[in-house]
Amino acid sequence: MIPLDAFGSESVAADLLQQVRWRDGVSCPRCHSDRTAVLNHCKA
Numbered sequence: 001m002i003p004l005d006a007f008g009s010e011s012v013a014a015d016l017l018q019q020v021r022w023r024d025g026v027s028c029p030r031c032h033s034d035r036t037a038v039l040n041h042c043k044a
């Protein structure tokens with residue numbers, strides 16, 4: 001386990017994880033938007 005304190009906050013850690021996972025670019029699987037940083041952006 002990596003201590004969350006290493007990232008400063010959970011949100012930062014999550015952001016870093018996203019960058020690692022989708023470093024080649026990411027699009028929403030539902031609407032193919034690149035605004036995946038916005039949670040539930042296409043919920044409606």
Ligand SMILES: [Zn+2]
Nearest residue numbers: 028030031042
């Ligand atoms: Zn979407």
